[in-house]
Structure formats: structure tokens, C-alpha cells
Amino acid sequence: MKTVAADPKGVDSGPHFMDGDHALAEGALAAGCRFFAGYPITPSTEAAERFAERAPEVGALFIQMEDELASIAALIGAAWAGQKCMTVTCGPGFSLMVENLGLACMTETPMVIANVQRGGPSTGLPTLTAQQDMMQAKYGPHGDNMIIALCPDSPQECFDLTVEAFNLSEFYRVPVIILTDETVGHMHEKVVIPPADQINVVPRNNYSGPKEDCRPYKFDGKGGHPMVRAGDGYNFHVTGLTHNERGYPVMTAEQNNKVVTHLMEKINGNADEIIRLDEDQVDGADVVVVSYGITSRIAVKAIQDARKEGIKVGSLRLITIWPFCEKRIREISARVKAIVVPEINYGQMVLEVERNAGGRCKVISVNHCGGAVHDPQVILDAIRKASQ
Amino acid sequence: MSTDIITFKAGSPMASTLRMDRMPHIWCPGCGIGSEVNSFAEAVKRSGIDPKKLVVVSGIGCTGRVAGYVNFDSMHTTHGRAIPVATGIKLANPELTVVVFSGEGDLAGIGGNHLIHAARRNMDLVVICNNNFTYGMTGGQVTPTTPGSAMASTTPYGNYEYPFSLPFLMDAAGATYIARWTSMHSRNVTQSIEEALLRKGFSFIEIISPCPTLYLRRNRLGDGVDQLQNYQDNSILKHGCDTRETAIDFQGKIVIGKFVEKNKPTYLEASDKCAVKLVGDDYQLYGKTIPEREAEEKAEKEKIAARRAAMAEEEAQEEAASHKVSVSAPAVKEVLAKAAKKAAAKAKPVRKAVAKAKTRPVKKTVAKAQPKKAASKAPAKKVVVKAAKKAAPKKTSKLNKTRK
Numbered sequence: 001m002k003t004v005a006a007d008p009k010g011v012d013s014g015p016h017f018m019d020g021d022h023a024l025a026e027g028a029l030a031a032g033c034r035f036f037a038g039y040p041i042t043p044s045t046e047a048a049e050r051f052a053e054r055a056p057e058v059g060a061l062f063i064q065m066e067d068e069l070a071s072i073a074a075l076i077g078a079a080w081a082g083q084k085c086m087t088v089t090c091g092p093g094f095s096l097m098v099e100n101l102g103l104a105c106m107t108e109t110p111m112v113i114a115n116v117q118r119g120g121p122s123t124g125l126p127t128l129t130a131q132q133d134m135m136q137a138k139y140g141p142h143g144d145n146m147i148i149a150l151c152p153d154s155p156q157e158c159f160d161l162t163v164e165a166f167n168l169s170e171f172y173r174v175p176v177i178i179l180t181d182e183t184v185g186h187m188h189e190k191v192v193i194p195p196a197d198q199i200n201v202v203p204r205n206n207y208s209g210p211k212e213d214c215r216p217y218k219f220d221g222k223g224g225h226p227m228v229r230a231g232d233g234y235n236f237h238v239t240g241l242t243h244n245e246r247g248y249p250v251m252t253a254e255q256n257n258k259v260v261t262h263l264m265e266k267i268n269g270n271a272d273e274i275i276r277l278d279e280d281q282v283d284g285a286d287v288v289v290v291s292y293g294i295t296s297r298i299a300v301k302a303i304q305d306a307r308k309e310g311i312k313v314g315s316l317r318l319i320t321i322w323p324f325c326e327k328r329i330r331e332i333s334a335r336v337k338a339i340v341v342p343e344i345n346y347g348q349m350v351l352e353v354e355r356n357a358g359g360r361c362k363v364i365s366v367n368h369c370g371g372a373v374h375d376p377q378v379i380l381d382a383i384r385k386a387s388q
Numbered sequence: 389m390s391t392d393i394i395t396f397k398a399g400s401p402m403a404s405t406l407r408m409d410r411m412p413h414i415w416c417p418g419c420g421i422g423s424e425v426n427s428f429a430e431a432v433k434r435s436g437i438d439p440k441k442l443v444v445v446s447g448i449g450c451t452g453r454v455a456g457y458v459n460f461d462s463m464h465t466t467h468g469r470a471i472p473v474a475t476g477i478k479l480a481n482p483e484l485t486v487v488v489f490s491g492e493g494d495l496a497g498i499g500g501n502h503l504i505h506a507a508r509r510n511m512d513l514v515v516i517c518n519n520n521f522t523y524g525m526t527g528g529q530v531t532p533t534t535p536g537s538a539m540a541s542t543t544p545y546g547n548y549e550y551p552f553s554l555p556f557l558m559d560a561a562g563a564t565y566i567a568r569w570t571s572m573h574s575r576n577v578t579q580s581i582e583e584a585l586l587r588k589g590f591s592f593i594e595i596i597s598p599c600p601t602l603y604l605r606r607n608r609l610g611d612g613v614d615q616l617q618n619y620q621d622n623s624i625l626k627h628g629c630d631t632r633e634t635a636i637d638f639q640g641k642i643v644i645g646k647f648v649e650k651n652k653p654t655y656l657e658a659s660d661k662c663a664v665k666l667v668g669d670d671y672q673l674y675g676k677t678i679p680e681r682e683a684e685e686k687a688e689k690e691k692i693a694a695r696r697a698a699m700a701e702e703e704a705q706e707e708a709a710s711h712k713v714s715v716s717a718p719a720v721k722e723v724l725a726k727a728a729k730k731a732a733a734k735a736k737p738v739r740k741a742v743a744k745a746k747t748r749p750v751k752k753t754v755a756k757a758q759p760k761k762a763a764s765k766a767p768a769k770k771v772v773v774k775a776a777k778k779a780a781p782k783k784t785s786k787l788n789k790t791r792k
Contacts, residue, residue: 081481235459
């Protein structure tokens, strides 16, 4: 990925005391996002408010759309008109966005969507935390889709991962979803925004070659292909129908195979480059706790207590949720007694862990149906059980 | 078949504005969308706008396929979401002219919320709505505009819902330009689209159009040409008409014309004004200050004016050549003025004819000739000749009437 220094106009360098939602908006501005379309929904609204407040001085545009369907649709338009763009929502809003998330995947449109998760299903717990949309992020849209999803555990990471989300989104031309949660979204902590020249940003890559060679797509299972920008005179065509590289509809089984394989492989085939994990004493451990987001910070307490008791516990924090770190789980499962997976849902990412562990070790799910974070004691109990 | 297409491609005067590599299109014989697209292409040409800066966005459905046939930057989006996608394009690059071309099921049904909110914001978009009272692509279901007791596949015993009158809806929502025509009024459609392309703000153009395959057949209303005849008989031209009076009953009167044209700040103008209050005169959007953007807009307007002047001169020269008049500048002006008068004079009798004439016998001749033309290709010439002969009494019958 070729990067350049961030545009200083959008970078509010220095130490701040801010919540995760505000850090998402600051991360977007630092990454060069100049278009934000959103709809108010607790607990993500603060991110939209921050962007709306900052937009005039940065030279960006904020629009509050009539609903989430329109918000993400506006992003698709804005992206093809040349802007880096973002929206923020949570469960009920994300459910509406799923429609055009499919169109964005199909048309390979770069954008960043933050889902500040709250308890569900339905209206559920508007002001309380959860991690219940992990599977929806990947499996929400109909048909086979592949997206990238990142999961920050702190306001600082909300900033850092938003910049990274934009970079991945631009390079792989795919919607990138930031799966944070109400706790991180509303948690105030120190956030240090680096100087602009220390923030690496992947700039929008617009096609500039001869018209006759202009192809909005290339189905080779790789990233790095340029976008075509509206108004540049290439008369591009974009459709949600199965299409050829020119963008024209070709509705055959063969073509669908080409398109879908490309959409899946440009992410899965580059999983090693995309995936980021945070590991602590995994090698030599008997038990590994696989966690993500706010739950990983609760797990730290349980892990520390378990180590005091002499249990060899490692920690694997998922920063990248999708694509899933299949290879690493396979490696670990061959060496440990058990993997403990605490998460604030009825057991979602544990399914991926079980699938990749393939019976080589025990996999213990520590569920919590949302509304609060875990009691560390519950995780500690699971670790103790796992070590026996 | 293939030779026909090649001839069509080579000979089409619209070759530069349509994607000829996508022909033949998917629309049925007698459908109104084709002629609307033709009017649109003509309007783009006549408007003088830079086609590179034009983006066409469609939703889903028969009309949703328009984006795939126009030779501009074009997006075929999801069902009902053409307007928010267009909103994103326009706001992300205000230099672009953005047109939404879609059907009434797409725009007023599934996308109804986006339609009213774009109108409320006075978003700078041109929305062209093909209203054929039916969901064509899915097989003829009832739509939010299906009038009266019309049959649809999902109202097999007759429609019992109250339909939208789209001009009224758009007026209430705040649209600043509202016109309605039928697909028979090609020139008016062209003119309205041309006006809309050159103005700022939310423009809504509704085009009542026949769906012979589903709506007309199911309601035993004949074919496309019969319906055009209905439009001719039942259209009432009322510019500036109160939009409360624009409801359409089953095969009833259709009020047509330009109902609303007013100016108010667009979304972007309003948001600029607010931002300037906050940031001051050095406020920039996407790195450009307001005076810079205004200067660019002015330059673009001048270019458009120059293109229009060049086109007018070219037209006048053609007119002059056809009259074998020696072409000098004053002569061109004179011919131009004459042509304008002629056009104005032409427009009037049409209106009268719409209100008055009952031309049933003409209808039959045209209606019979049309399907033959489509069905059998080899003796096409003969049929055309026959049709011309049969059509001949049309003039005499009209003359007779006026004599009386």
C-alpha cells in the first residue's frame, strides 16, 4: 500500500480527553475523509455530531440523511464522485444499511462504517453495550460478500483503527466496518493524535489512463485497482447486477463465478497482510483467552489473576475480526489445552474459533447476552476450568 | 435481426449520447421509456451542458435500466435508493449535474421517503419519473399511483387503494420545479428536461407512459398507440395549475404542463451560507472557497451559453440552407426569429387539438399499421406505404372538421 502523509487540515494533533465516538470522527478526518452522511442513533450519535461540528473548518461536508438506507447510499454516490466517506450507526441502523452494504461490496466501493454496538435484538438496549453484530457485519447482506472488520478496545484505538480502516478500504476497494461497542464509544480516555506527517494515509487512486482502456473493475482477486471518478469523462457504468470488467451487466453463471470469486479472494487471499492481532504470552501457554473489543480489557484482569495462581495463560486479542485469523487459531489449538472465548453475545466468534480449532483443543465459550461487560471472575473461573 | 441493429447503430443521431454497444435495449414495443430516453438525450444535447459533467442514476425496474443505456457516467443502484446515491454524488462534487431517471414504483413506492426529503432539502437534482402505473419488471403489480379500479396482478379484482398524485406530493414536499407530461408529448418532455438541467434546485418531471405488456393488456386498453391516443384525447394543458387538481382517474383526464417553477436556496447554498457565518469568508469546501466555486460556475455557464449559441447558429444555417437563402449573419438572425415564431405557432394548435379533436378514425389506421410493422420484417416497406396511404384521410378529416 502506497501511503502519503495526512492532510494537516483534518488532523487535530496533540493529546485529547475524548470518547471513542469522537475519536472515530477525528480518525476519519485525519484519514482524509471529507464526506459524512449519517442518521442519529444511540450510542453512535456523538461521532456524527463531532464530524458535523468539525466539517466547516476542515472543508468537509456533513449531511444528516432521512434514514440509514439513505446514509450508506449517499456514501456510494460520494465515493464514486471522488470523496473518502464514512457513516456511523449501531444495530438497528446497521440492519438498514445492510441493503446497500451489499451494493457497496458488489460495486467495490470504498467506505468506512462504524457500528457502535448496543444490546439487541430489535430496539433492545439502546444505551447499553453488546458485541452482538459480529456475524451480521459479514453475513448481513444477501449473497456471498466479504468485508473487512476491525475492533478497537479503546478511544485511542478508535482513532488509530479508523485511519487504518480508510487505508484498507481504499486499497482493497471494500467497505470496512469498525465494530466497536457502547462502552468504548462512550468511554472517555486520553487520545493522542500524532502530527499529520506521522499519519500514513492511502490516497484515493483514480484512473487517469486512456478512455478505451478504462475498466472500473478487474477480477483478479487482488487489491490496488483504481477507482473511476464521476466527471472525469470516462462515462463509467456501475451496477449491482453481475457485471463484466467494463461494468456492464452480464448475467450468467460463469460471470457470477468470476465476480464472486474475486470479491471473496481479494480479502481472503490477502488475509495475512490484512490481519492484525495483539498477542501476550501465547507461546508456551496452556490456556489462551481469545477476546476482542471491550471484553479484552475485562479479560486482562482475569488473566492477571490466573497467572498469580500459576496458570499459564496467554491472550490473543483480535484487532481484525474479518477476515478471521484462521491460521493462527489452527496453530494455537494444536499446542494448548483450551481456548476461552468471552464475548458479549450468545456465542458468535466462538463459532469461528471452534471451526478452526477443529477439535484439537477444548473451546470454552463465556457468554453474556449484553447490557453490561463481563464480571472478570466469570472469565477467571473459565480459565481455571480450562487449565484442568 | 443483426443487420437491423447495425444499421440502427450507424444511423442513430443519438449515437454520442447513448451506449450503442448496449443495444438492443430491454424495453417492450409500445413502451414509453424509449421515447423518454430519446427526449432526455436530445435535451442534454440542446442544453449545452458538458456531458462529461453529467451523471445519471437509476434505481431498479424497467426505468431503472435507463442508466445502462445512456453514454454518461451512470449508476444503476438498489431499489428506491437512486435519489440518496445521487445526493451523495452531487454533494461530493457540486460541479456535476446529477439526473435521477427511474420509475414511480422505485421513486414514490420503495423510495418515497428519499423523494420527499430530497424535495424538502431542495437538493440540486433533476428527477425524471416514468409513471406507467405498474411494476413492469416484476410482472404488473399495483403501484402507489395506479389509478381507480385498475387491474394489477396483485389487485386481481381491481385496485382499491388511493393513489398518489405525484405533482401534489412534490409541491407539498417543497420541489422548486414540477412538470408533468405524457410520453406522447416528446417535445415538451425535452423542453422540460432542458430547463431542469439548466436550473438550480430540485426539479421533478413526471412522464405518464404506457406499459402495453402489463398494464394496458391486463386492463384491456389496447396497445401503446391506443394509449397515446388516450393521452391526446384526455390531456389538458394547464401551466401553473394548482397541484391539488392533478389527480388522475382511471383513463380519465390528465392535467399536464409546468405546474411549479420557483427559486429558493439549494441545500448546498444554504449549508455554504451557514458555514461562512461560522468560519468566515475563507471557508472552503473540498479545498475551494465560495468565490472560487462561483467563478468556476460562471465560467461553466459561459461555456454553456457559447455552446447554445453555436448550436442555434448551426440550426439557423441548416434552416437557411434548406430554404436556399444565402447565409449572412443578419439573414441567419432573421431565419432564427422566423423559426422561433414558427415553433411557437406550432405549439399552439397542438394544445387546441389536445382539448378538441376527436380523431378516432385516425387511431384505427395507425394502430393497425403499427403491429404489422413490428411483426413482419420482409414486407416492411409495403406496410409503411399502406400505412401512409391509410393515414392520408387523417388530414382530410381534420380539414373537414375545421371547415364545418
